[in-house]
Amino acid sequence: MRTAMANRLTPYMFMAPAAIIMAIALMYPLGYMVWGSFRDWNPSQTIGEAEFVGLKNYIFLWNDPNFHESLGVTLRFAFFVVTIEMVIGVGLALLLDREIRGISLLRTMFILPMMIAPVVVGLMWRYMYHPTVGTFNRFLDSIGLPRVDWLGDHALTSVIIADIWQWTPFIFILSLAALQSLPRSALEAARIDGATAWQQIIHIKLPLMMPVLIVTALLRLIDAFKVLEVILVMTEGGPGLSTEILALRISRTATEFRELGVAAAMSNYLLILLLLLTVGMFAFNRWQEARAARLNALVEEES
Amino acid sequence: MxxxxxxxxxxxxxxxxxxxxxxxxxxxxxxxxxxxxxxxxxxxxxxxxxxxxxxxxxxxxxxxxxxxxxxxxxxxxxxxxxxxxxxxxxxxxxxxxxxxxxxxxxxxxxxxxxxxxxxxxxxxxxxxxxxxxxxxxxxxxxxxxxxxxxxxxxxxxxxxxxxxxxxxxxxxxxxxxxxxxxxxxxxxxxxxxxxxxxxxxxxxxxxxxxxxxxxxxxxxxxxxxxxxxxxxxMGMPPMNFLDGTLEERAGDIWVAGDGFDLKLSGNIATKAKAHSSREVTLGIRPSDLNYADDADPSQALTLDVQVSEYVGAQSVLLCKCGSAQVMVEVNSETPVALGQTLTFAVNQRGVHLFDRATEIAL
Structure with a gap:
């Protein structure tokens, strides 16, 4: 009896150290942040000295036009980068899924932008966008076109372009992996059935890649909501609030405005948004697994 | 079409x-x-x-x-x-x-x-x-x-x-x-x-x-x-192959090798006589060997039965002929004990000969 009990407890005992570290390293700061978001908290105070204000920070943000603006920028940024990256990434994968000479070198080159540190990417693009000595405007000069105020009037577009440059490879490699794991014979059957290259993509390749594409898009979306360094280096959120995405606003609220409570509340809003996306992703996975299990059960029932 | x-x-x-x-x-x-x-x-x-x-x-x-x-x-x-x-x-x-x-x-x-x-x-x-x-x-x-x-x-x-x-x-x-x-x-x-x-x-x-x-x-x-x-x-169990030499004795043509000595007759004998090389491979399907105690020794193989694989109506006997392995298909009712040395009559119409160098049929 005692041994049986000990046996049942053993796995939990082995898991305990990891669980304790997780609790300290993950749950404690998270709880600290949630706790702080209910207080009017200045960086010079300890959290205990700060006044408890209930939901005041959340209500304030709910009505704050600057927060709305920032959230709007974030949503626009995320929507455009993910949409455009998906189209280009999947398109490239469809184009490069073939055996031609030097293809592996080409694939490696496509993945390079992803390997560069975000700060470096930000600096690089900032110099390329420079109004007078930047690569783009010098090029426009040389072919006799008017200069573009990249990081001024078109700041959001410019940071979106930089993000697309950096993160399209991520979607490209995942799509390529998905494409290469497609059943070859189904594609051959489609050729014999009379499908053109375009029809193969529409009717066979894309539908079969869809589960991977949905997860990839969600991963990118979650990432796009948290982007900070590249934009910080390129525009610092400006001009005005035109590129001030949420992560940047949170950082400025905490450091410049010295409103730790508000910053914590804002973080929680972002966290809730990301949680919804993550839960959505898990739900999608579960739904797929459940469907596969149901099909298997059906087959076994018959045989 | x-x-x-x-x-x-x-x-x-x-x-x-x-x-x-x-x-x-x-x-x-x-x-x-x-x-x-x-x-x-x-x-x-x-x-x-x-x-x-x-x-x-x-x-x-x-x-x-x-x-x-x-x-x-x-x-x-x-x-x-x-x-x-x-x-x-x-x-x-x-x-x-x-x-x-x-x-x-x-x-x-x-x-x-x-x-x-x-x-x-x-x-x-x-x-x-x-x-x-x-x-x-x-x-x-x-x-x-x-x-x-x-x-x-x-x-x-x-x-x-x-x-x-x-x-x-x-x-x-x-x-x-x-x-x-x-x-x-x-x-x-x-x-x-x-x-x-x-x-x-x-x-x-x-x-x-x-x-x-x-x-x-x-x-x-x-x-x-x-x-x-x-x-x-083609064929299951596969054809048996035995390396041998063609020999002419008193007007007849024989194929002899490790553990066997077989007199050829009919069509295959004519082909063997006309063939230039003496080095051949003898091919006999397992179904062309019939268990027969009283078979003419010049028309039969004497084999050591080693394993019997029962597959229902038929059994496949794995036998030794000299150092080579030979498979025989027999009716399952045939009383066979392992380790016995038995005589199997060769169906002459089922005898194939191949040139050993080119592996082409005679």
């Missing part, structure tokens, strides 16, 4: 030539089976006919029209794949009708066709299912139905039964035979299973090492193999 002609068909991958000039003609409504061990080039040949592999040299003619530069869809053919190659995201009806939908046929025609072929292969109740919810045999039927729905003149099969379990394979084989009688098409079927080849084919083409070894009716290949490879490949 069209005739197909392969003219000096060559396939190279880089510098490696895997098919060395295949010459083959397939008549109208003929069921041709390409058979051979893996790597013999049979699947490559089929895939070249389908247009899934490029032709390195030579030409494929369908009704005297060269087709090797055409896309698969322009060749008027349907194909059944080894792994079925169904479209996993489409249900059975959509799988079957895919080619027709791409061809933008009218809806009523598509529905009628799906219904017709589904009835033919017994899938009417499963039209709404996705392939993932079907058993292996049912998937195989969907693949067949999809090929049938196209109404092409040429039907290609790439080892369609090898993913099924033994019982189902036998059943599907029978259904295939029935179907090939009903639909008048030119069928080309690739398999490594010589039983499938024997049971289905109007004509068998045995391939080995990128060459055609022999082609003919199943009976021709079984009874008159042109070389040692074909003799050993």
């Amino acid at each position: 069209p005739t197909i002609r392969l003219d000096n068909l060559v396939k190279r991958y880089g510098n490696v030539e895997v098919l060395h000039g295949i010459e083959l003609e397939m008549a109208e409504n003929e069921f041709t089976v390409l058979v051979g061990p893996s790597g013999c080039g049979k699947s490559t040949t089929l895939r070249m006919i389908a247009g899934l592999e490029d032709v390195s040299d030579g030409e494929i003619y369908v009704d005297d029209r060269p087709v090797s530069h055409l896309e698969p869809k322009e060749r008027d053919l349907a194909m059944v794949f080894q792994d079925y190659a169904l479209y996993p995201h489409m249900n059975v009806a959509q799988n079957i009708s895919f080619a027709l939908r791409l061809a933008r046929r009218p809806k009523s025609e598509i529905n009628a066709k799906v219904k017709e072929v589904a009835e033919m292969v017994g899938l009417t109740d499963f039209l709404g299912r996705k392939p993932g919810a079907l058993s292996g045999g049912q998937r195989q039927r969907v693949a067949m139905a999809r090929a049938l729905a196209k109404d092409s003149g040429i039907f290609l099969f790439d080892e369609p039964l090898s993913n099924l379990d033994a019982k189902l394979r036998g059943q599907m084989r029978a259904e295939l035979a029935l179907m090939s009688q009903r639909v008048q098409k030119n069928m080309i079927y690739v398999t490594h299973d010589q039983i499938e080849a024997m049971t289905l084919a109007d004509r068998i083409v045995v391939m080995h090492g990128g060459y055609i070894q022999q082609q003919g009716t199943p009976e021709e290949l079984f009874k008159r193999p042109v070389n040692k490879f074909v003799a050993g490949f």
